[in-house]
Amino acid sequence: xxxxxxxxxxxxxxxxxxxxxxxxxxxxxxxxxxxxxxxxxxxxxxxxxxxxxxxxxxxxxxxxxxxxxxxxxxxxxxxxxxxxxxxxxxxxxxxxxxxxxxxxxxxxxxxxxxxxxxxxxxxxxxxxxxxxxxxxxxxxxxxxxxxxxxxxxxxxxxxxxxxxxxxxxxxxxxxxxxxxxxxxxxxxxxxxxxxxxxxxxxxxxxxxxxxxxxxxxxxxxxxxxxxxxxxxxxxxxxxxxxxxxxxxxxxxxxxxxxxxxxxxxxxxxxxxxxxxxxxxxxxxxxxxxxxxxxxxxxxxxxxxxxxxxxxxxxxxxxxxxxxxxxxxxxxxxxxxxxxxxxxxxxxxxxxxxxxxxxxxxxxxxxxxxxxxxxxxxxxxxxxxxxxxxxxxxxxxxxxxxxxxxxxxxxxxxxxxxxxxxxxxxxxxxxxxxxxxxxxxxxx
Numbered sequence: 477x478x479x480x481x482x483x484x485x486x487x488x489x490x491x492x493x494x495x496x497x498x499x500x501x502x503x504x505x506x507x508x509x510x511x512x513x514x515x516x517x518x519x520x521x522x523x524x525x526x527x528x529x530x531x532x533x534x535x536x537x538x539x540x541x542x543x544x545x546x547x548x549x550x551x552x553x554x555x556x557x558x559x560x561x562x563x564x565x566x567x568x569x570x571x572x573x574x575x576x577x578x579x580x581x582x583x584x585x586x587x588x589x590x591x592x593x594x595x596x597x598x599x600x601x602x603x604x605x606x607x608x609x610x611x612x613x614x615x616x617x618x619x620x621x622x623x624x625x626x627x628x629x630x631x632x633x634x635x636x637x638x639x640x641x642x643x644x645x646x647x648x649x650x651x652x653x654x655x656x657x658x659x660x661x662x663x664x665x666x667x668x669x670x671x672x673x674x675x676x677x678x679x680x681x682x683x684x685x686x687x688x689x690x691x692x693x694x695x696x697x698x699x700x701x702x703x704x705x706x707x708x709x710x711x712x713x714x715x716x717x718x719x720x721x722x723x724x725x726x727x728x729x730x731x732x733x734x735x736x737x738x739x740x741x742x743x744x745x746x747x748x749x750x751x752x753x754x755x756x757x758x759x760x761x762x763x764x765x766x767x768x769x770x771x772x773x774x775x776x777x778x779x780x781x782x783x784x785x786x787x788x789x790x791x792x793x794x795x796x797x798x799x800x801x802x803x804x805x806x807x808x809x810x811x812x813x814x815x816x817x818x819x820x821x822x823x824x825x826x827x828x829x830x831x832x833x834x835x836x837x838x839x840x841x842x843x844x845x846x847x848x849x850x851x852x853x854x855x856x857x858x859x860x861x862x863x864x865x866x867x868x869x870x871x872x873x874x875x876x877x878x879x880x881x882x883x884x885x886x887x888x889x890x891x892x893x894x895x896x897x898x899x900x901x902x903x904x905x906x907x908x909x910x911x912x913x914x915x916x917x918x919x
Contacts, residue, residue, distance in 0.1 A: 488577040491584040492564060498604035503630070509594070509602040510636040513610050516590040520617035525763070526640045527755060530628035530672050531648030532665075533803045534682070534748045537740060537781050538648050541752035543625045544779045547571050548771035549756075551622040556612035556637075558605070558629055561783055561906040568612050570619055583611045605629050606636040613640075623759075633671020643763050644755050645672045647681040648748065650688040651803035652831070666691035675699045678758045682706040682751045704729070704758065706751045714746060719815055720787055726750055729757045731769065737777040741785040742811045749776055783905050785811055789916050793817060793895040794887065796909055798902045800826070805835040808899060812842050817895035819844040823886040825879060825904035828857025836865040839899070845889065848875045849882035849908075851901035883908035887915055 514521060529539040536557050543555040553571060560566035565574035587610060595601050602610070609629070616624045629635045632647075650666045666688045673679045673695045681692050684707060696703035704710070715723040715735065724746050726733040738749055753772055759765035785808070788794040793815060799808040812820070822843035826832050840846070846866040850859040859877075866873045876882040886896050898908045 484577060484581070487581045491581050494584055494588075495564075495604060495607065498602075498607055501601050501603045503605075504600065504603050505631070505634040507634060507636070507639060509600055510606045510609060510639055512594050512597075512599055513587070513590055513602050513606065514613065514639060516593060517587075517610060517614055520613040521640045523617040524613065524624045524640070525622065526642040527623060527625045527644050527646065527759075528628065528637065528640055528642035528672050529625060529646040529648070530632045530635075530669055531646070531682075532651035532669075532801065533807070534648040534744060534751075535627050535646075537745060537784055538646060538682075538748045538751050539625045539627045540781050541740075541749055541776065541779050542646075542755050543569075543623075544775040545752060545756045545767060545772055546623050546625075546759075546765075548775040549765070549767040550771075551765070552620070553623045553625065554612070554616035554619065554621040555625040555627075556609070556616075557627045558608065559902055561902065562910060567608060568615055570616070570621060575615060579615060580611075583614060586614065587611065603636070609636040609639075623765075628672060631665075631668040631671070633668045635672075638672055641674055642672070642677050644678045644680060644758055645674060646751060646755055647672070647679070647683060647692060648751060649681075649683045649803070650685065651801065662687050663691060667695075670695035673699050673701060673703075675701065677701055678762060679703045680706065680751060680754050680758065682747050704754055706747060706754055710750050710754045712746055712750050714743070717741070717814070719790070722746065724749075726753060728753055730761060731757075733769065733772060736773060738779070739777065740779060740781055741787070742807055744807045745785070752776075783902065783909060787815075788909070788912055792887070792890045792892075794912060794916070795895065795897045796905060796912075797897065797899045798905050799835070799839075799899045800830060800901050802831050802834045802838070805838040805899075808897075809838045809842060812897065815895055818893035819891065819895070821845045821847065821886050821889055821894060821896045823847040823849065823882055823896065823898045823908065824862065825849040825851045825856070825859060825882075825900040826862060827851055827853060827855045827901050827903070828859075829855055830901075832862060833865060835900075836862060840866055840869045840871060843871060843897075846871045846873045847882050847886045847889075848873060849879045849904060850877045851904040852879065852907055853901065853903040856901075879904045879907040880911040883911045884915060887912060 546553040568575040799805045
């Protein structure tokens with residue numbers, strides 16, 4: 477599709493507006509709509525060799541590491557993740573290259589008539605995420621990728637990505653999040669997450685809770701597949717870490733990997749890395765993929781995942797982390813003491829449907845000042861409630877609705893030796909990150 481730059485810009489903007497307008501169909505779990513849409517698109521998912529990655533936290537990081545290893549091994553690898561931080565095209569990536577604007581335009585044009593046909597046939601209109609999923613599967617099939625790494629959107633069993641028949645199903649962990657949709661306790665949530673385990677595949681989990689493992693093991697037995705446990709079948713030993721790098725030894729299914737280097741920070745990322753390597757070892761042993769030790773070392777040493785314990789600047793020290801639920805906040809709270817500082821300014825915005833009080837109780841004891849902001853989402857609710865929680869713990873608080881203004885204000889309150897941590901919803905983090913990058917690039 478050749479078109480002048482101005483026409484392309486116009487058509488791309490119209491395509492994004494069309495996709496954004498699909499939010500009016502809300503969050504509507506189930507597979508009937510996506511299955512109907514994919515049938516009209518000749519089921520592109522059946523043309524792909526897929527690794528399906530779910531879990532409460534760490535699924536994005538794990539998916540990115542799997543894709544990085546496969547690419548380093550010489551495979552053309554697509555990865556579908558959500559949400560994006562700065563550019564919609566971040567969701568659809570092949571070998572680290574985002575989908576082109578022209579391809580987005582073409583995919584939206586390709587899907588539109590099928591969506592209209594579905595509605596005309598009396599079916600509900602597919603949701604925004606279902607359309608994103610269909611776009612990813614079509615794009616990867618059209619580009620004939622060797623492997624497609626697909627991140628679950630929400631839950632597992634009735635998430636729109638669960639139309640795939642993967643080579644490997646991955647469940648990083650299971651925690652309390654999205655309880656309105658997934659259930660009120662770990663057993664109920666685990667049953668939903670376990671729904672991505674399929675007969676004829678392999679399954680990997682890094683979950684630790686006996687309650688969760690029991691559910692996953694039962695589903696694996698029911699499907700007749702082996703469940704590999706990271707932390708039991710595969711384990712690791714940390715050697716050291718700085719504020720921007722860590723080194724560890726990994727004892728895998730097929731080999732040992734001494735002195736692996738990882739630029740993603742936090743103890744939890746070692747577990748995610750072990751999970752990613754385990755998946756790739758299974759692809760080697762069970763599906764004939766050729767993945768060298770050198771590819772694993774090279775991939776882990778260069779992988780990046782913005783907004784996850786990301787140190788934007790060392791002087792002044794500015795850290796960003798998308799700790800949007802309780803488990804994420806626990807990981808951040810464990811990581812923060814490793815960063816040398818005098819005072820900590822916490823800039824935070826959390827969606828109303830999260831366990832706000834628990835998250836704040838984990839992070840507030842570490843903060844000296846707090847700036848509360850509003851995530852750019854309809855789910856932000858009464859965002860100022862966080863200020864009351866901070867004030868109840870005697871913390872100085874500022875409320876600024878605009879995340880960009882909040883991040884800028886927080887940055888300019890830093891004294892020499894202080895540290896800024898921006899955290900909470902990814903919907904807030906994206907705007908704050910853009911503002912901070914502008915400030916840092918000017919200084």
